[in-house]
Amino acid sequence: MQIKGYWYPANSAARYPATLNIQADQFSLVISDQDNLVGKVNTLSVSDRVGNITRKIGLYDQSIFETQANDQIDQLLLNLNHKDKKLHFLHHLETHWHWIATALLLTVVASFSTVYWGLPWASEKLAYSMPKVVSEKVSEGTLDILDKVLLEPSKLDKQQQASIRQHFEETLLSIQAKDNLDISQSANYQLKFRQLDDIPNALALPSGTIIITDALINMADNQAEIDSVLLHEIGHIESRHGLQQIIHSSIVTIGLAMMIGDTTAVEEMLIALPTLLLQSHYSRKHETEADNYAFEKMIQLNIDPIHFAHLFEKMLAWEEQDTATPSRPDEDEQDKANLLSTHPSSPERIQRAREYSKQYF
Amino acid sequence: MYEQDTSPNKSSSQMSLVFSGQALEYFKIWIVNIILSILTFGIYSAWAKVRNNRYFYGNTQLDNAAFEYHATPIMILKGRLIAIVALIIYITLSNFYPPAAIVFAIILALVSPWLVWKSLQFNARMMSYRNVRFSFKGALKEAYTILLLIPFIPIILTSIVFLLLYFISGDLSSEEILAILPIAFLATYLLFPHVQQLFTSYYINHQKYGQGDFSTQLSSKKYYKTYLFMILWVSLLIMATSTILALIMAVFTALAGGMDAYTNIQSLGSYDEEMGPAAIEGMIAAMIFMVIPIYLAFIFVGLWAKAYLETHIREYVFHRTQLDQVLRLKSNLAMGKLFMIYATNTLAVIFTMGLAYPWAIIRLTRYKIESIDAIVTGNLSNYVNQQQEKQSALGDEVGNAFDLDLDLGM
Numbered sequence: 001m002q003i004k005g006y007w008y009p010a011n012s013a014a015r016y017p018a019t020l021n022i023q024a025d026q027f028s029l030v031i032s033d034q035d036n037l038v039g040k041v042n043t044l045s046v047s048d049r050v051g052n053i054t055r056k057i058g059l060y061d062q063s064i065f066e067t068q069a070n071d072q073i074d075q076l077l078l079n080l081n082h083k084d085k086k087l088h089f090l091h092h093l094e095t096h097w098h099w100i101a102t103a104l105l106l107t108v109v110a111s112f113s114t115v116y117w118g119l120p121w122a123s124e125k126l127a128y129s130m131p132k133v134v135s136e137k138v139s140e141g142t143l144d145i146l147d148k149v150l151l152e153p154s155k156l157d158k159q160q161q162a163s164i165r166q167h168f169e170e171t172l173l174s175i176q177a178k179d180n181l182d183i184s185q186s187a188n189y190q191l192k193f194r195q196l197d198d199i200p201n202a203l204a205l206p207s208g209t210i211i212i213t214d215a216l217i218n219m220a221d222n223q224a225e226i227d228s229v230l231l232h233e234i235g236h237i238e239s240r241h242g243l244q245q246i247i248h249s250s251i252v253t254i255g256l257a258m259m260i261g262d263t264t265a266v267e268e269m270l271i272a273l274p275t276l277l278l279q280s281h282y283s284r285k286h287e288t289e290a291d292n293y294a295f296e297k298m299i300q301l302n303i304d305p306i307h308f309a310h311l312f313e314k315m316l317a318w319e320e321q322d323t324a325t326p327s328r329p330d331e332d333e334q335d336k337a338n339l340l341s342t343h344p345s346s347p348e349r350i351q352r353a354r355e356y357s358k359q360y361f
Numbered sequence: 362m363y364e365q366d367t368s369p370n371k372s373s374s375q376m377s378l379v380f381s382g383q384a385l386e387y388f389k390i391w392i393v394n395i396i397l398s399i400l401t402f403g404i405y406s407a408w409a410k411v412r413n414n415r416y417f418y419g420n421t422q423l424d425n426a427a428f429e430y431h432a433t434p435i436m437i438l439k440g441r442l443i444a445i446v447a448l449i450i451y452i453t454l455s456n457f458y459p460p461a462a463i464v465f466a467i468i469l470a471l472v473s474p475w476l477v478w479k480s481l482q483f484n485a486r487m488m489s490y491r492n493v494r495f496s497f498k499g500a501l502k503e504a505y506t507i508l509l510l511i512p513f514i515p516i517i518l519t520s521i522v523f524l525l526l527y528f529i530s531g532d533l534s535s536e537e538i539l540a541i542l543p544i545a546f547l548a549t550y551l552l553f554p555h556v557q558q559l560f561t562s563y564y565i566n567h568q569k570y571g572q573g574d575f576s577t578q579l580s581s582k583k584y585y586k587t588y589l590f591m592i593l594w595v596s597l598l599i600m601a602t603s604t605i606l607a608l609i610m611a612v613f614t615a616l617a618g619g620m621d622a623y624t625n626i627q628s629l630g631s632y633d634e635e636m637g638p639a640a641i642e643g644m645i646a647a648m649i650f651m652v653i654p655i656y657l658a659f660i661f662v663g664l665w666a667k668a669y670l671e672t673h674i675r676e677y678v679f680h681r682t683q684l685d686q687v688l689r690l691k692s693n694l695a696m697g698k699l700f701m702i703y704a705t706n707t708l709a710v711i712f713t714m715g716l717a718y719p720w721a722i723i724r725l726t727r728y729k730i731e732s733i734d735a736i737v738t739g740n741l742s743n744y745v746n747q748q749q750e751k752q753s754a755l756g757d758e759v760g761n762a763f764d765l766d767l768d769l770g771m
Contacts, residue, residue, distance in 0.1 A: 006426075008491065008492035011492070011493070011745050011746035012492060012493070012742070012744075012745050012746075013490070013491040013492055013493040013571065013741050013742055013743070013744040013745065014742035014743075015426065015491060015742065048412075048415075050390065050412050050415045050416050050419060051382070051383075051386050051387070051390060051416050051419070051420070052381075052386070052420075053415060053416060053418075053419025053420055053427060054419060054426075054427045054429075056429065064492050066426075090393070090408075090412070093393045094389045094390045094393045095389060099393070100388075100389050100392060100393070102396075103392045103393050103395070103396040104392050106396050106399075106400075107392060107395050107396050107399065110396075110399050134457065137457050137458070138456065138457060246456050250452045250453075250456065253452065254445075254448055254449070254452065
C-alpha cells in the first residue's frame with residue numbers, strides 16, 4: 001500500500017512531500033524521494049478520523065506525516081488491528097444513514113419528552129424531596145417586600161377578618177390535617193388580609209402564607225365563594241407549585257446555558273420567546289391543577305363548585321369594565337393570547353367549575 | 362537536507378484561506394454528538410466538543426495545510442464539571458439566599474480576568490498549523506487592567522464622589538445618588554469600544570506562532586467611529602421599522618373601524634367619532650398578529666448591527682495585523698452578504714426547530730474563513746515549536762480546565 005502526503009520534522013513547520021509505503025506490518029516513509037524512515041506500523045500513532053480532515057501520523061522521532069488518504073489509513077488500521085482504531089466506531093456512526101436516522105429520531109423524541117414530561121416530573125420530585133425549611137427560606141422576606149412595595153393593610157373590620165380566618169382554620173385546614181399524616185412536612189398555613197388598590201386577587205407563598213385582597217372579599221357574595229379561592233391557593237401550596245416553578249426555571253436556565261454556551265444579546269433575544277412560552281405553559285398547567293384541587297375539596301366539604309364559577313364571572317366582569325374593553329376578542333385571538341398567558345382562560349375555568357357542579361350537585 | 366516543498370514561499374504571494382467543511386457531513390457529526398451527549402447525560406459533550414473543533418480547525422486550510430485542534434476530551438470535561446458545579450451553586454444561592462449570590466457574583470467577577478487569561482493560553486496552545494503550535498504570552502496583570510480596572514473606573518470615581526459629598530454635607534440625598542448613578546453607567550457603556558480595542562490588541566500582540574510574534578497597532582478612535590455609525594444606522598433602521606409596523610397596525614384598525622362606521626350608520630343612523638368595538642378588536646388582533654413580525658424585525662436589526670460591527674472591525678484589525686515580516690492578513694467580508702447569511706440562517710434555524718443549525722454554521726464559517734486573504738512574504742518553514750516551560754502540575758491541571766470561547770466582535 002502506498003500513501004501520499006507531507007512530512008514535517010519534529011517541532012518544525014518545514015514541509016516535505018513524502019510517501020508512506022506499507023508492507024505487511026512494516027512501513028517505510030520516503031521523504032523527498034531521498035531518505036527512508038522505517039519501522040513497525042504499530043509504533044505509529046494515528047489521529048482519530050473526523051469527517052475528511054487531514055490525518056496526522058506521529059512517528060517515533062516526534063516527526064509527523066500527514067495525509068488526506070483517510071480511507072486507506074482506516075483500511076490499514078483495521079487490517080493490522082492497530083491500537084488507534086478504538087474510536088473508529090464514532091466515524092462509523094457519523095457516516096451511516098441508518099445510525100443518523102436513529103440518532104435524529106432519538107434526539108427529537110428525547111427533546112420533546114424532556115420538555116413535556118421529564119422536566120415537570122423532575123421538578124415535582126425535587127420539590128417534594130426538599131425539606132420544609134427550603135419553602136420557608138424561599139418565602140422569607142417575600143411578604144415584607146410585598147408589604148413595602150405593593151400591599152397596604154386591610155381596611156376590612158377586625159370582626160370580618162376574624163370570622164373568615166376562623167372558618168379557614170377550622171373548616172378548610174381540617175381536611176388538610178386529615179390528608180397530611182406527616183405533620184413535619186405540612187405547610188405552616190397563615191391567612192393574611194391586605195389591600196392592593198381595588199384589585200381582587202389572592203396569592204400563595206410556598207411556606208403556606210396566603211394573601212387575599214379586600215376587593216376579592218368584597219366581591220364575594222358568600223363564604224363559599226371565598227372558600228373556592230382559598231382552596232385554590234391551598235392547592236398551590238399542597239402541590240408545591242411555587243418550588244416546582246423555581247426548580248423548573250433553574251433547570252431550563254442551566255440547560256440552555258450548557259447547550260448554547262456563551263450567548264450574545266441577539267441569540268438571547270432568540271431564545272427568550274420559546275423560554276417564555278414554555279414557562280407560561282407550565283404555569284397554566286399548575287393553575288388547572290389547583291382548580292381541580294379546589295373543586296374536589298369543595299365537594300368533600302359539601303360546597304357547590306358553582307360558587308367558583310360565580311366568583312370568576314364577577315372577576316371577568318370586573319376585568320372587562322376595568323380595561324374598558326367593550327367586547328372580548330373572538331376565540332381564535334384568545335387561543336393566540338393563551339400561548340403567552342400564565343393562567344388558563346377564565347371562561348374555560350368557569351366552564352370546568354360548572355361541569356363539576358353538575359356532576360355532584 | 363531534503364528538498365523542501367517551498368512552492369508558494371519563494372516570494373510574496375497572496376492566497377485565500379479555504380474552508381472545506383460540508384453541511385451534510387457536519388450534520389451527521391453534529392447529530393451523533395447530540396444523541397451521545399444526551400445518552401451519556403452530558404459526559405460525551407467533552408468528546409463532542411473535541412470532534413467538533415477538530416472538524417472546523419481541520420477543514421480550515423491555508424496553502425494546502427490544515428489547522429489542527431489538540432485538546433483532549435478529559436481536559437474539556439474537567440472544565441465543564443467545574444463550570445456546572447459553579448452554575449448550580451449560583452442558581453441555588455440566588456433562589457434561596459440572594460445576598461450570598463451577590464457575594465458569589467463578586468467573586469466570579471474578581472476571578473473572571475484570570476479565567477479569560479487561562480482560556481487564552483489554553484486555546485492558543487491547543488491550536489497548530491503545519492506542525493507548529495500557537496501560544497499566548499500575555500501577562501495576567503494586563504488582563505486585570507483591561508477587564509476589571511478600566512471598565513470600573515466610572516464606578517470607582519462615582520464612589521469617591523459619593524464619599525466626598527457625604528463628608529462635605531454629612532448627608533446623601535437620594536436625588537444626588539439618582540443624578541450621578543446613570544452617568545456612571547453611561548460612562549461604563551461609553552468605555553466599551555475602548556475596552557474592546559485594548560482587549561483585541563492584548564490578544565493579538567501576545568499571540569505567538571512557534572517563535573514568531575503576531576503584532577498589531579490599533580487605535581480606539583476607529584472603534585468609536587464604527588460604533589457611532591452603527592448606532593446612527595440602527596436608529597434610522599428602528600425608526601423605519603417602527604413606521605412600517607405602525608402603518609400596518611393603522612390599516613388593520615381602520616379596516617375594522619370601517620365596519621364600526623357601517624354598523625353605526627345602520628343601527629343609529631349616525632357616525633360615532635370614537636373607536637367602536639370592532640376597531641378595538643381589530644387593533645388587538647393586529648397586535649397579536651404582529652407580535653412575531655415585531656420580534657423578528659428587532660432581531661434582524663440586532664443582526665444587522667452585529668454584521669456591521671464585525672465587518673468593519675475585522676477589516677480594520679486584519680489589515681493592521683502581521684506575523685513577524687512573514688505574513689499579513691486581509692479581510693474581504695462584505696457587510697450586506699454577511700447580514701443576509703445571518704438573517705437567512707436565523708430564519709432557517711427557527712423554522713426547522715434547530716435542525717438547520719449545521720447547515721447554517723457551515724455556511725457562515727465558510728464565508729467568514731474564505732473572505733480572509735493571507736499575504737505571505739517570507740518562509741513559513743522556519744517556524745519551530747518553542748520549548749514549553751515547565752508549569753506546576755496543579756497550575757496546568759486547573760489551567761487546562763478552562764476553554765471559554767472568547768468573542769472579539771470580529
